[in-house]
Amino acid sequence: MIIFSRGGFLAFALGWLVRFAWCQPIVSDLNFYQVDWDSWAGGSQSNSLWGGFSFSYIPDEETYYLNLSLANSMDDEPAWVTQNLPLFGIEDGYEGEQSLSIDINLEELDFTVGTDWQSTFFYVSVTPDPLSDTPTGTFEFADVVDTVWKFDDPDMTGAGHAVFNPGAPAGHKAQEEASPIGPPRKMNTVEERPKHCMAGAFARSLDWLNREYKLGVDKDAQKIYKDLVKAGVAGRYYHESENEKNNAQRIVNKAAYSKRFHKGMTTKIWDYPGNAVAEIKKGTLDIQPEEGGDVTKWLAREFENGEDIELGMFYDDRGHMVTVTGLYMQDGKTVVQYMGDPNQEDSKSGNLIHEGMIEKEKSGKHELYYLKGKKARALITMAVSESVPEPATVVIIGGGITYLALRQRKARRRHE
Secondary structure (H helix, E strand, C coil), X not given: CCCCCCCCCCCCCCCCEECCCCCCCEEEEEEEEEEEEEECCCCEECCCCEEEEEEEEECCCCCEEEEEEEECCCCCCCEEEEEEEEECCHHHCCCCCEEEEEEEEHHHHCCCCCCCCCEEEEEEEEECCCCCCCCCXXXXXXXXXXXXXXXXXXXXXXXXXXXXXXXXXXXXXXXXXXXXXXXXXXXXXCCCCCCCHHHHHHHHHHHHHHHHCCCCCCCCHHHHHHHHHHCCCCCCCCCXXXXXXXXXXXXXXXXXXXXXXXXXXXXXXXXXXXXXXXXCCXXXXXXXXXXXXXXXXXXXXXXXXXXXXXXXXXXXXXXXXXEXXXXXXXXXXXXXXXXXXXXXXXXXXXXXXXXXXXXXXXXXXXXXEEECCHXXXXXXXXXXXXXXXXXXXXXXXXXXXXXXXXXXXXXXXXXX
């Protein structure tokens, strides 16, 4: 039996370790949590339908698939809450310990908003191929911890903003094998202050570019973040009216600051239709705005080209911006792996990789794109990438060649 501490989000899970005879990935440090949403302006939702679990794993050479079943008691029928989550291997560029945080929709446990998830029974399986049926085996017991996620909030005095409803996440539900879109980005963490998620997202990316392209700037991610805050790349992240124009100015400020790393650095923007960010004059500080279009194709193009990407989204009109660390396809859909700081008062909360599958919905003349499912209300409103021109791109091209060689070796092994 495994008993987890209720004292924190990343409490150490004593004694839990999985490894089978065929040398599958080592999975450890499993923790379950329930999200209490809170804002700087006073809106909140305690005991939400957002559950989740965090864990670490040491990759195998190839990809394996993690499945998770939960039950409220040993007498209940288990719910297959996480279906065929890929644990990518070394051949896909995932080297060293990986730490992930995966959503759970607590409606699957017959919860409603306000239900306190205190404990659970769980069973985890890790297999070389996706499963088609609910995994079963010996269930273990675990306590569940509470965690607080902060978010930027519109004016709480305005009509329609007094009640916050983040909905529920889709969780990870897939049946087929997963295929990465390019190698992952090894981002360093940033401890953000309240309402500074945009500066944090850009800081992780610029730090990665500095290391990956060997630009020679003697600053780490945290120092870059502090510079960006001073440069005016901070404040509440909105996607409407005058607030979007503020976002546009912050992007211009970021573009000006990025010239310290490379004079030819280019900023590209995918913007939600009708927003003001796309109104930035093309060519300003080498900024290339683009309004609307298929965001999944935009993300794939930029990621395959070796760019870094920041993604802006809204949970029921409350904004947050994160840094993309990985991108892959599964069941014909795009899945985004990203790093952010969900609790901007906790120095440890930004250390994990989160993920979400993109779903789209028709709205008039446009397509709306949601991360983590439409019920999560996480509307994607902006994506930004930075690129460094030749000859610095030779570095990332070399990494891409290595990645392609690994993928070709994988394909040959599967046909042998």
